[in-house]
Amino acid sequence: MKRKSYILVVAVVYILFGIYFYNNPIILKNSSLELEVNSKFDPYDNIQNIVFGTKKGVEIEGKVDPKKPGDYTITYVFKDKTRPMNIAVRDTQAPHLEVKDKKVDLQTEITPELFVKKVSDDSKYELSFEKEPDPDRVGEQKLKVVAEDAYGNSTKKEVVLNRMKDEKPPTFKKVKGIEVMQGSSDDVRSKIKVEDDLDPEPKVEVDTSSIDMYTPDTYTVTATATDRSGNSTDQSLEIEVVENPEYSEKVVYLTFDDGPSENTKEILDILKKHKIKATFFVTGYDDTHREYIKEAYDQGHTIGLHTYSHDYASVYSSTDAYFADLKAVSDMVEEITGEKSTIIRFPGGSSNSISANYSVGIMSKLVDMVTEKGYQYFDWNVSSGDAEGNNIPKEQIIEMSCTDELNHINLLFHDSSPKDTTVEALDSIIQFYKDHGYKFYPLTHDSYICHHGTTN
Numbered sequence: 001m002k003r004k005s006y007i008l009v010v011a012v013v014y015i016l017f018g019i020y021f022y023n024n025p026i027i028l029k030n031s032s033l034e035l036e037v038n039s040k041f042d043p044y045d046n047i048q049n050i051v052f053g054t055k056k057g058v059e060i061e062g063k064v065d066p067k068k069p070g071d072y073t074i075t076y077v078f079k080d081k082t083r084p085m086n087i088a089v090r091d092t093q094a095p096h097l098e099v100k101d102k103k104v105d106l107q108t109e110i111t112p113e114l115f116v117k118k119v120s121d122d123s124k125y126e127l128s129f130e131k132e133p134d135p136d137r138v139g140e141q142k143l144k145v146v147a148e149d150a151y152g153n154s155t156k157k158e159v160v161l162n163r164m165k166d167e168k169p170p171t172f173k174k175v176k177g178i179e180v181m182q183g184s185s186d187d188v189r190s191k192i193k194v195e196d197d198l199d200p201e202p203k204v205e206v207d208t209s210s211i212d213m214y215t216p217d218t219y220t221v222t223a224t225a226t227d228r229s230g231n232s233t234d235q236s237l238e239i240e241v242v243e244n245p246e247y248s249e250k251v252v253y254l255t256f257d258d259g260p261s262e263n264t265k266e267i268l269d270i271l272k273k274h275k276i277k278a279t280f281f282v283t284g285y286d287d288t289h290r291e292y293i294k295e296a297y298d299q300g301h302t303i304g305l306h307t308y309s310h311d312y313a314s315v316y317s318s319t320d321a322y323f324a325d326l327k328a329v330s331d332m333v334e335e336i337t338g339e340k341s342t343i344i345r346f347p348g349g350s351s352n353s354i355s356a357n358y359s360v361g362i363m364s365k366l367v368d369m370v371t372e373k374g375y376q377y378f379d380w381n382v383s384s385g386d387a388e389g390n391n392i393p394k395e396q397i398i399e400m401s402c403t404d405e406l407n408h409i410n411l412l413f414h415d416s417s418p419k420d421t422t423v424e425a426l427d428s429i430i431q432f433y434k435d436h437g438y439k440f441y442p443l444t445h446d447s448y449i450c451h452h453g454t455t456n
């Protein structure tokens with residue numbers, strides 16, 4: 001009798017447990033959790049126990065973004081049973097802020113950023129002063145810089161602001177051996193470095209008219225550096241125009257405009273045979289021969305930019321239109337070669353007058369603008385004459401292309417499909433220049449510059 005009732009009790013307990021576990025197969029450690037922003041969270045870590053199964057069998061619905069403070073709910077699903085869990089992602093940490101004291105001139109705008117060495121937080125933050133600085137006060141004043149994050153946590157640090165009248169003029173960092181390359185269009189002024197105790201960008205004025213950029217020598221000029229408080233110094237500087245090897249040799253720069261085309265391959269083969277390098281001013285309108293741009297680049301030739309469309313009506317309609325088109329061809333070349341080209345040739349050259357049909361005065365604006373943007377543009381001083389038509393007789397192209405009256409020749413050819421006679425003439429032209437002692441170089445930023453001068 002005793003034994004029977006014992007079995008019964010055990011059976012009932014088993015059944016009750018069975019029912020309980022059947023209804024509660026997932027046991028969670030927590031039903032809600034507060035999580036610091038940017039900390040790690042794996043919902044499976046919150047499972048205490050799974051009855052009749054493993055953690056892998058649990059599905060989780062909903063997502064928590066630990067990078068974004070907010071209230072989240074996820075649901076654990078196992079064998080048709082669900083358990084919700086609430087997660088509150090919170091930013092409770094104040095920003096990390098490191099500051100420094102500051103000595104400034106009376107012109108400096110006083111902002112909290114001025115005093116910050118380092119600042120960081122897991123959320124967005126803003127910098128401010130606890131109390132705005134006194135704008136009229138000269139000398140020292142104490143300020144408090146506050147960094148407050150988007151959730152109201154803030155850090156405050158004290159700094160000393162010293163506003164003083166700037167009475168010291170700027171100084172020159174280097175007075176001797178400032179170098180510019182012979183023939184380079186580099187702005188001499190950009191090579192002169194000055195510093196000032198309180199003005200981060202003092203101005204430099206220098207008269208460079210006594211420097212002959214084409215004759216290597218040491219030139220003495222006087223420069224004036226002025227800070228924004230009006231203190232200035234005069235300094236005599238030695239500028240060295242350094243010899244550019246390309247200038248002491250007889251050089252011919254072979255240039256091919258308008259390609260790539262079905263003739264590019266043959267041009268490359270001729271250049272390869274002669275072991276010489278040239279320059280291709282490429283366009284983008286024919287996309288069937290682009291692989292030759294890569295081939296030319298890999299063989300050491302310069303890839304210059306000639307515009308993408310080569311459509312006068314569009315590229316010369318405005319300076320914006322020109323630069324949009326230049327960007328298109330520049331991006332194309334960079335994508336193909338992995339290198340940005342800064343060498344350009346204007347369609348029709350800088351002296352073209354056809355652009356006046358679309359925008360009066362555009363060329364004189366463009367020549368300055370491209371230089372300001374860091375490009376170097378090249379015209380030519382000898383033309384092969386192959387632009388005058390298709391299939392100009394080979395002998396005529398040779399005749400037009402060959403001269404030994406100039407030491408630096410920028411020779412214009414066209415790389416386009418109908419101009420087969422250009423390719424046929426090329427070998428004899430190269431031979432002529434070899435026989436007359438010329439070197440062949442691809443154009444670089446420092447090469448001999450040939451500019452026509454603008455007419456529009």
Ligand SMILES: [Zn+2]
Pocket residue numbers: 257258306310347348
């Ligand atoms: Zn062209």
